[in-house]
Amino acid sequence: MTPFVDVLVVGGGPAGLAAAHAVTVARPALKVAVCERSDLRPRGAIVFLPPNGVRAIEAIRPSLKPALARHHTTHMKVRSFTPTGELKMSADDGGIMAKMAAQDGGERISIPWHTLQRELADALPSGMVHTHHRFLGYTETADGVLAEFATADGEVKQVEAKVLVGCDGGQSMVREQLLGDGPPKYLGLAIWRAVRPRPADWPVDEGGVSFGAPGQASALTHTIGGAGDMMAFQAFAPWPEDQLHVIGGGRQAYIQDAAIGPAAGSKGEERLQRALAAFDSYPKALKDLIATTSPSAVAEHGQFSRDVEQCQVYSKGRIALTGDAAHLATPFLGQGCSQALEDALELGRAIGVHGATPEALAAYASVRVPLASAVQAASLAMFRDFMQGKQGKSEFEINSEMGFTKRTFEPLAPAQAAPASAPA
Numbered sequence: 166m167t168p169f170v171d172v173l174v175v176g177g178g179p180a181g182l183a184a185a186h187a188v189t190v191a192r193p194a195l196k197v198a199v200c201e202r203s204d205l206r207p208r209g210a211i212v213f214l215p216p217n218g219v220r221a222i223e224a225i226r227p228s229l230k231p232a233l234a235r236h237h238t239t240h241m242k243v244r245s246f247t248p249t250g251e252l253k254m255s256a257d258d259g260g261i262m263a264k265m266a267a268q269d270g271g272e273r274i275s276i277p278w279h280t281l282q283r284e285l286a287d288a289l290p291s292g293m294v295h296t297h298h299r300f301l302g303y304t305e306t307a308d309g310v311l312a313e314f315a316t317a318d319g320e321v322k323q324v325e326a327k328v329l330v331g332c333d334g335g336q337s338m339v340r341e342q343l344l345g346d347g348p349p350k351y352l353g354l355a356i357w358r359a360v361r362p363r364p365a366d367w368p369v370d371e372g373g374v375s376f377g378a379p380g381q382a383s384a385l386t387h388t389i390g391g392a393g394d395m396m397a398f399q400a401f402a403p404w405p406e407d408q409l410h411v412i413g414g415g416r417q418a419y420i421q422d423a424a425i426g427p428a429a430g431s432k433g434e435e436r437l438q439r440a441l442a443a444f445d446s447y448p449k450a451l452k453d454l455i456a457t458t459s460p461s462a463v464a465e466h467g468q469f470s471r472d473v474e475q476c477q478v479y480s481k482g483r484i485a486l487t488g489d490a491a492h493l494a495t496p497f498l499g500q501g502c503s504q505a506l507e508d509a510l511e512l513g514r515a516i517g518v519h520g521a522t523p524e525a526l527a528a529y530a531s532v533r534v535p536l537a538s539a540v541q542a543a544s545l546a547m548f549r550d551f552m553q554g555k556q557g558k559s560e561f562e563i564n565s566e567m568g569f570t571k572r573t574f575e576p577l578a579p580a581q582a583a584p585a586s587a588p589a
């Protein structure tokens with residue numbers, strides 16, 4: 166028999182898992198399933214939650230905030246260097262985060278992507294997250310949606326739902342089927358990301374170190390892991406479009422070397438060499454950090470985005486899009502994950518009021534399109550300045566001036582607050 170759920174979430178990244186939390190809080194009686202193509206193994210680097218993201222997760226489920234905050238690195242000495250290693254900026258006093266908090270009153274959390282995923286997944290009711298379920302497509306029925314997934318054992322599994330939420334990231338297949346508006350646009354940048362042990366000679370209290378200049382290769386490192394025993398780095402460099410195939414083509418793939426065999430290892434070595442070549446003229450500390458990272462830990466891909474004008478539809482009938490699937494921007498403003506969390510909150514709120522219905526999805530979209538569009542536009546503008554070598558405003562200044570980090574949210578109320586007439 167085909168399994169049936171009320172809300173079927175495709176994609177178990179921050180957007181999908183947070184959406185499952187929000188629906189579960191708002192309508193505990195609804196049946197929710199999250200289908201994720203991969204497993205939950207460590208991958209990616211670090212994501213940054215500015216105050217609006219922290220408030221959004223707290224509004225969804227208050228207990229999630231301390232669960233995430235305990236992974237935030239406490240040593241926040243921050244340094245910024247030019248490509249040739251001259252110090253541009255230094256804040257030694259635990260400083261920059263405290264200064265930002267003093268200015269906008271907001272708490273921030275930096276957390277490894279996979280830790281965020283794991284914390285969100287572990288806090289959901291057991292059996293809700295289905296790994297190794299790769300979305301293949303859906304069919305709309307008279308009163309629902311029938312979706313198909315490829316599972317690890319090679320079977321095709323069908324799941325029926327009242328509504329389907331596409332949270333399957335920047336290369337969303339749900340979006341492709343719903344809107345058919347083609348792949349995202351290549352931004353001319355390659356990115357390498359990894360989480361690795363902190364080298365013994367890298368100061369544990371160097372919370373955040375960046376190297377680079379507008380328009381050039383730039384790298385950002387963080388000590389992580391509570392005690393600072395691990396490090397994450399993300400390194401961006403201009404990369405020609407006609408060489409995109411070398412770094413994985415049009416896919417923003419974070420899953421590499423699933424099985425670490427000899428072939429995968431050699432590909433990892435090539436990724437590492439390309440990253441090193443991009444930072445060849447940079448300080449030795451950065452090059453050593455890249456060179457001593459295990460090749461299999463390095464993910465490499467092109468960076469993509471969509472224009473705001475292309476992203477004005479977040480729902481149609483029984484299908485909705487959230488997170489990167491809805492409004493893929495650039496990582497430069499540090500808002501990608503937080504926008505996914507804001508989406509999740511409003512989706513939960515709308516389902517709390519209207520049930521698992523097309524009305525709920527339309528209500529979610531009407532709240533979120535203008536808010537997420539403003540962030541997406543600012544992120545793309547910041548990126549353009551960077552690529553043109555303009556020393557524009559910092560991400561903190563833009564977020565603060567545009568009011569993004571000042572956003573506050575009503576806590577999600579459980580379903581009894583919904584009108585009695587609202588369908589389940």
Ligand SMILES: Cc1cc2nc3c(=O)[nH]c(=O)nc-3n(C[C@H](O)[C@H](O)[C@H](O)COP(=O)(O)OP(=O)(O)OC[C@H]3O[C@@H](n4cnc5c(N)ncnc54)[C@H](O)[C@@H]3O)c2cc1C
Pocket residue numbers: 175176177178179180181200201202203208209210211212213278298299300301332333334335337338358419420487488489490496501502503505
């Ligand atoms: C593994 C990974 C690591 C990342 N690391 C970083 C990072 O270090 N720093 C940073 O700034 N951003 C990172 N990102 C991107 C960042 O998470 C997003 O920009 C943002 O948080 C929005 O999240 P999202 O859930 O919408 O999209 P994503 O985070 O991209 O999550 C989408 C999820 O959907 C799953 N999925 C995709 N296609 C299918 C399918 N056909 N069927 C089922 N599931 C599918 C993916 O495996 C993924 O888990 C990472 C994304 C991924 C997938």
